[in-house]
Amino acid sequence: MNNVLMGIAKAGIKESGKEDLLVIKLPFACEAHFVFTTNHFAAAPVIYSKNMLEASGNRVSAMVINSGNANCGTGIEGYEHAKMMGEKVAELFDIPKEEVLVFSTGIIGKPLPIINVLEGIEYAVNHLEVLDLEMAAKAISTTDRFPKYAFCKKDNYEAFCFGKGAGMIHPNMATMLAFCFTNSKLMPRKHFDDILEKTFNSIDVDGCQSTNDSFGVISYGDLDYSDDVYNCVYKVCKEVSDMIVKDGEGATKIITIEVKHASIKTKAKVIANAIATSNLVKTAMFGADPNWGRILAAAGSTIFPIDPLKVSLHIMGVKVYDRAPIHFNKEKLSQKMRESQDIEIVLDLKEGKEHFSYRFSDLGYEYIKINAEYTT
Template sequence: MNIKMGIAKAGIKPSGDYDILVLKFKPSVYSVVLTQNSLAAAPVIYDRMIASMTDKISSIVINSGNANAATGEKGLENTEKMANIVAENFDIDSEQVMVFSTGIIGVQLPMEKVEKGINEACNNMQDLDLKKASTAIMTTDSFPKYYETTGEIDGKQFVIRGIAKGAGMIHPNMATMLAYIFTDVKIDKWLLDKTTKLVAERSFNSIDVDGCESTNDSFLVVATGESDVEINDTNRTYFAKKLLEVATELAKMIVKDGEGATKLIQINIHQARDNKEAKKIAEAIALSNLFKTAMFGNDPNWGRILSAVGQLHLDIDFNKVDLYLGEFLLYSGKPNQFDREKAVEYLKINKEITIDLYFGRGDGNWTYYTCDLSYKYVEINAEYTT
């Protein structure tokens, strides 16, 4: 897959780390899912406009350290200028460029630094290096997030590669994050749009760190069509599963890196009335600060889990509910006798925790990822400006 990248240290981040990333590829079909936050950042507004105008793009530019959110008309002008700088460097139409930003809200971009950084990145293009690219888009992240896989259809291979960022303000729709996935398959835009939406629901729209929805959330999938694999009605399910694999792994990394998090918690809902209900239940548990603090304290307090479900008023018969923490059956229509010391030890020694609930009322299922809520989270966000 012939994707080129350029990175630069423009001086947007106080740390002096890489803060500009430019990616260049052949004109390609794409699908983008953007935040539903009413305080949408300038690049989100701009990208919505681009998405309404063109079915193909050939470049993206990302800055980290400044969200360019709540910046008014000047913010929109600066976003458009970023696209124009890239377009001029590559001699392409600016409508083929999407722009993304992440960082502090309510501060205008230092455009002199941004312009210099974009020009530097465009003049030093190299083959895509997932680790380097993901490093350039980090803000409060403690590690770069990237993942790739391959698939095979009719004896022909295809590739899916992705990068992401995100650590705090994580909550659908989507999670506070940027994520970019690239594949070399041939696929019609309508089918890519449909697949991307489904994948987003099961991955980036099914994670939570702190219940705070961001102004800049963006998930982009680009299909360059460089391979001999063509996605159609007969193989689209397989392709969707491979795309979901990459998105889910990136989403889990975001949750693992939740500010101050010590545990990744997987909440599996089984036998709900339908998938919609299953997701609603999983999200209620994931959003419960009482549950999340119990997990941080290594407390197998099943009451906090069931009370989060009960507050949804879904007319659930709790006499039919089974609740597992790992392999420990904590509740089965009534409090179950379990080895509390071993359950506490399970929470202490494992960085990845599994919760399973069975409701016996249908075939709905959903998986949601969250993390614990620690002292460190409060410290980080008490000292963060805007």
């Protein structure tokens, strides 16, 4: 981690006056895999960074990230501002502009106070220090209640990740912002995609996809890639993605839905997604209501058929449906749900060997309060 440097500044973007700008300096032009939101209303920095990665051959020497302003829906001016941010960093570090990525997160539709941002970049570059994951995570936070970061070491291998996100969390991409680093050679793209699928692309807070979602794995070392690297990267990504669910705006519970014994994996994933994004299921979980009807209704709402005369459903280890409604102690199960922050739901389709798990948060009063007051 000592090879990765950071600089933090207060650029006056956040009304709170807290740190809102982060510059990351890598030891050289590092190979990287990135993925971005598929939202067609993508923010200017997303478009700019995709262009830079294409131009550089997926090599990154530095990144600049601002919080408090998404620089989205800001027209041609927004793209110019992202470009100015990237080129400012490149000039100060004397590196090719194509090797600088730009990220933003915050309110949509407001122009960046670009003069303040450029001054903040200069301050951050002139005050570099060894990357501190907690400080970096705080600098890019918006409605987050706590910083999100993780570290893993296995023999000589290490991987670490920091990110942010609490609302507008729904995959395809999946998190707001998350950055993972490893001191090995770059993992194969298929391994990156696999980790993405199991972590940031299998979480949900509110079913709302962000315009700025970005996730990357950056290789800053030359150790041979191995299973230990994969396991470390997966571990830190899993931890950070779980933190995002835990910090879901107003969330009180983390729910895991596992769909098993599906005929194909896609079916298991689609059904798990339908359950995880159902507001009726989410509100039932908030109310500690073992409402199996809402869960099965969501499961049956996809393009993939399920057989009510075959499926079974467990909530926190209690069987609540098995080819037909069955008797269970609803009051006791509700009390168990009420006392736990983690709820497990298992839907058995009883038709094949494939499975998929999804993590999501409940939905309560606080989510409405936060988002009613979070305005442009």
